[in-house]
Amino acid sequence: MRYLLFVLLFVSQITTSAQQLPPSTVADMARKLGQLEILTPAGQEELVRFAEGQPLKLYQGLDKTQVPTQAVFVAGADFLDILPGxxxxxxxxxxxxxxxxQYPWSGHDKEFAEARFLSAQFPGRHDLFDFLVYSADYFRSNxxxxxxxxxxxxxxxxxAMAPYLEDSTVELAVNDxxxxxxAQQERVAIYAPYLRWADLFRQAGFLPETDSVINVYYHNGKNIYGSVSHTNALRDLGKYITYLDKYPYLKQQQLLLLDTLQQAGLIDDAGKQQVIARYKPYTLLSSDDILSACKTxxxxxxxxxxxxxxxxxxxxxxxxPVAAIRALYxxxxDKVSRQLFPLTATDIRVQKAAPGANGLYPYQEELSLGRSAKILSATLQLNGRLYRETIDEKEFESWIRPENLQFLNxxxxDQHDLRRFYYITPNRFTGYEPLQPDTVYLALLNQRQAELLQSPYLFDRIEGCYNGSPGDYDYAVYxxxxxxxxSRLxxxxxxxxxxxxxxxxxxxxxDTALLQASIREQNPVAYEDALTFSPACFNSAADLQSLVSRTETALRELHTRQFRLTVTNPPEKADALSVVNGALGKQGSPFRLYQLAYREDLYRYQRYILLKPAAAAALKKLSPGIFAGAGSGR
Structure with missing residues (x-):
């Protein structure tokens, strides 16, 4: 109770400390902007009037209805047309x-709450900064x-504002x-003139005197690439100044979430105190700050x-390397077993798929348009039960990613455990924080804990150890x-x-166990998805010519010999499936062709399978909706 009282008092303190700038501070900042030659005396006077809510001299003698407006983005939702100043x-x-x-304003409750907080503190440093920059933008555009x-x-x-008012863009071609x-040091030298904005506005009181995060960030050439301009530099500076003004509110939200995380069992009271002690001036908690205190x-x-x-x-x-895959798994x-629950991995084997008859892998045939491939796979025994992992590789990305650890979930x-493993990488709120320590966490979470962590004030989005990384929809679990x-078998x-x-x-x-593990690895939603492991299953357009050709190929797979399907004089507009099955019967084949339940992702194609009638009857008994036209279900 004493600790909860401390937290409430602390939250109250940081909330009330974010007060509007007093007139004397605004006047001092305006004076410094004049000394730094950012503003003229006229500009200084208008800045003070704006902060005091007084009419601007800008419009004396003018009809405001005749003045072109400018667009201001509000609460991350949409633009409003306003008058300059x-x-x-x-x-x-x-x-x-x-x-x-209604769109686009709905769905932005968080952003509006932050905007209300800032509005209640008017005038803040970001208000003065936006007033200057938007006014300069209006001048440049009109x-x-x-x-x-x-x-x-x-x-x-x-x-001092001339570089911004007369801005041009420098393009930096950077290849990782x-x-x-x-080359990185050369880019640091190129960017040096753009850092003057942070220095100037720090001297004017818009940044804390000891705050150098922007300077430190851009003294690393790895962070300088793409388009460089005074416009981008001031835009980034404005975002950071706004972050500093919002910081008391953001920190308050994190503290409230910590209390909820404790109630959800992710951290205990001692862990929460440890987390709070890791706050630094004007920084929010990182994944390492929070998860280092989490026992799971x-x-x-x-x-x-x-x-x-x-x-x-x-x-x-x-x-x-095969050895690397084995060692990583x-x-x-081993680390899971030492910290969470007994888990013994044995018999870790790695397989590599064979190329096609032309000597190429599918990604090579497609000119690597997908920028990914699934050539390697691994099997391993976890506490005596076999699991399979198809390793998804993406160009220029690490292969050690959540979808390649699906066997854990x-x-x-299989243990009927209601928790799931999440692969949580280091997060950055402003973009300027160093990724140190760059520790990844395998967090074992229940559903409530996962929902709480996926707050925009903590991690925004965390990835579960399942297939389905962004841009990869094969066998995904969303x-x-x-x-x-x-939702799956x-x-x-x-x-x-x-x-x-x-x-x-x-x-x-x-190998029954391997077949079961291979099907399981693909997260089939329905039994018809699992039938794709049969050589008798194929995709085809529904026209007769396509269906005959694909059926012949499947028959050869089943009979291991040449088989030519003879179709003679089919009636005009005859059902292609019926024609094929009629031909199969006439030629004495024990198989019949069945159309599987429709899948939207196949677009122009349908899925078919060659089955003996007894097998089809057994499958239909297991899953009445397995064939097209028979309804849905498993």
Whole structure:
């Protein structure tokens, strides 16, 4: 209770400490902007009037209805048209916009809450900064020597603003694969003039005197690439100044979430105190700050647990050393076993798929358009049960990613454990924080804990150890399905399905455990998905010519000999499936062709399978909706 009281007092203190700037501070900042030649005396006076809510001299003698407006982005939702120099959005307007339950204003409750916090502190440093920059933007976009407003605006700014008012862009071509320390230092020198903005506005009181995060960040040439301009430099500076003004609110949200995380059992009281003690001035908690106090989060240290076994593919795939895959999986399971629950990994084997008849892998045939490949796979026994992991490789990315550790969550599902493993990488709130320590955590979370951590004030998004990384939709389990095992076939269902199929000789695979693990690894949603492991299953267009050709290929797979399907004089507009089955019967084949239930992702194609009628009847009994036209279900 005493500690909770301390937290409440602390939250109250940081909330009330974010007060509006007093007039004396605003006047002092305006004076310094004049000394730094950013503003002229006229600009200084207008800045003070803006902060005091007084009418600007900018519009004296003018009809405001005739002045072109400029767009201001509000609460991350949409733009509002405002007059230059009137960048403050009043609280009443924020409330009315937040009340709109239609796109684009709906769905931004968090952003509106932050905007209300900032509005209540008016004038803040970000208000003064935005007033200056938006006014300069208006001048740049609408300058006309005969226009009174833009002429007056130009008279606000001193010579120090000239680089911004006359800005141009420098393009830096940077290739991560060929970059060198010398080139990085050259970019640091190129960027030096743009750092003057942080120095100038720090001297004017917009940044804490000891705050040098922007300077430190851009003294690392790895962070300098793409387009460089004074516009981008001031835009980034503005975002950081806004972050500093919002910091008390952001920190308050984190503290409230810590209390909720304790209630959810992720951390205990001692752990929460440890986390709070790690706060530093103007920084928010990182993944390492929070998860280092979590007993169910297993740390994977980059230097010892990841880099020694990593390989980033470039233009070619399947080159990860077998020893590295084995060592990584052994190391991960050993760490889980030491910290969380007994888990013994044995018999770790790595396989490499064979290329096609033309000597090429599919990704080579497709000119690597997908920038990824699945050539390597591994099998391993976890506490005596076999699991399979197809290793997804992406160009220029580490292969050590959550989707390549799916076997951990499949093991939990088999144990009826209601928790899931998440692969949580270091996070950055402003983009300027150093990624040190660069520790990845395998966090074992229940559904409530995972939902709480995925707050924009903590990690925003965390990846579960399942197939389906961004841009990869093969055999995916999506976040809303992590804890819903009814959304896909479970081990019991797959094992029973394999037993039935082997009884009817649908699979040539003799190793039952490996077949079960291979099907399981693909997270089949329905039994018809699992039938793709049969050589008798294929995709085809529904026209007769395509269906005959693909059926002949499947028959050769089944008979291991040449088989030519003879179709003579089919009736016009005859059903292609019926024609093929009629021909199969006439030629004495024991197989018939069945169309499987429709899948939207196949687009122009349908899925078919050659089955003996007895096997088809058994499958239909197991899953009435397995064939097209028979309804849905498993």
């Amino acid at each position: 009137q960048t403050r959005i009043p609280p009443a307007m924020l409330d009315s916009l937040a009340a709109i339950r 300058y006309d020597s005969s226009d009174t407003v833009t002429t007056r605006l130009r008279n606000w700014f001193g010579p 694969q060929t970059d060198t320390p010398a 989060a297993v740390p994977l240290y980059t230097a010892t647990d990841i880099q020694p076994y990593d390989l980033i593919p470039q233009h070619t795939y399947g080159q990860i 052994q190391r991960v399971t 499949h093991y939990l599902e 976040p809303h399905q992590y804890f819903d095992t009814t 479970n081990k019991v269902q797959i094992d029973a399905f394999v037993a039935l199929c082997q009884k009817h000789s649908l699979f040539p695979q003799q």
